[in-house]
Amino acid sequence: GQNIDQPTEMTATEGAIVQINCTYQTSGFNGLFWYQQHAGEAPTFLSYNVLDGLEEKGRFSSFLSRSKGYSYLLLKELQMKDSASYLCAVRALSGGYNKLIFGAGTRLAVHP
Amino acid sequence: EAGVAQSPRYKIIEKRQSVAFWCNPISGHATLYWYQQILGQGPKLLIQFQNNGVVDDSQLPKDRFSAERLKGVDSTLKIQPAKLEDSAVYLCASSLRSTSGRRVQETQYFGPGTRLLVL
Numbered sequence: 138g139q140n141i142d143q144p145t146e147m148t149a150t151e152g153a154i155v156q157i158n159c160t161y162q163t164s165g166f167n168g169l170f171w172y173q174q175h176a177g178e179a180p181t182f183l184s185y186n187v188l189d190g191l192e193e194k195g196r197f198s199s200f201l202s203r204s205k206g207y208s209y210l211l212l213k214e215l216q217m218k219d220s221a222s223y224l225c226a227v228r229a230l231s232g233g234y235n236k237l238i239f240g241a242g243t244r245l246a247v248h249p
Numbered sequence: 250e251a252g253v254a255q256s257p258r259y260k261i262i263e264k265r266q267s268v269a270f271w272c273n274p275i276s277g278h279a280t281l282y283w284y285q286q287i288l289g290q291g292p293k294l295l296i297q298f299q300n301n302g303v304v305d306d307s308q309l310p311k312d313r314f315s316a317e318r319l320k321g322v323d324s325t326l327k328i329q330p331a332k333l334e335d336s337a338v339y340l341c342a343s344s345l346r347s348t349s350g351r352r353v354q355e356t357q358y359f360g361p362g363t364r365l366l367v368l
Contacts, residue, residue: 182357242290
C-alpha cells in the first residue's frame with residue numbers, strides 16, 4: 138500500500154529556520170514533491186527530488202533519502218507569508234503511468 | 250503563460266442534486282487530473298487523463314461521479330446525485346513531461362479549485 142506521514146501542525150518564529158519532515162512507504166517510487174497551499178487557495182509547486190540529496194532553491198531546500206523513505210523541507214529566514222500548509226507528495230509508477238499521492242499536509246504558523 | 254482555469258469557484262447545492270465543474274488546463278499539457286480535497290486533508294486523485302483517454306480512475310466513485318475530456322483539452326467533472334460527504338474542494342491540475350539531461354520531471358500545476366457545499 139501507499140502511506141505518507143507528516144506532522145499535522147508546526148509553529149515557528151519569523152526569521153527562524155523550520156524543518157518539515159515526511160516519511161513514506163510506497164511501491165514504484167518515482168520522485169517526491171513539496172507543495173505550498175495557503176488557506177483557500179490551490180497548491181503551488183515548491184520542489185522536486187528524485188535522487189538522494191539536497192535541492193536548494195532560495196530560502197527553501199528539500200532533502201531526500203530513498204533508502205530511508207524520508208524527505209524534509211527546510212525553510213530559512215521565515216516570513217509571515219510562509220504561514221501555510223505544506224504538502225508532501227510521492228510520485229509512484231503504476232500501470233505504466235505516474236500517480237501523485239499526497240500526505241495530509243503540515244500546517245505551519247509563523248508568528249512575530 | 251495562463252494557468253489552469255476552473256469554474257465555478259463556488260457552488261452550493263442540496264443533496265441529491267447534480268453539479269458539474271469545468272477545467273481548462275495549461276495549453277499543451279497532455280495530462281489532466283481531477284482531485285478531491287476534503288478540509289484538513291491532502292488532495293486525493295479522482296481521475297487522470299492522458300490526452301482524451303482515462304489512465305486512472307480507480308478512486309472515482311463511478312456510481313455518482315463521471316468525467317470526460319473531449320478533444321484532449323477541456324474537461325468536465327459531474328456528480329449526480331450529490332451526497333453530503335461530497336462537500337470538498339475539487340481541484341483540477343495539468344502537467345507536461347519535461348527532460349533536463351537525465352532528469353525527467355512532470356510537475357503538476359493546479360487550478361484555483363471549485364469549493365462545493367452540499368446541504
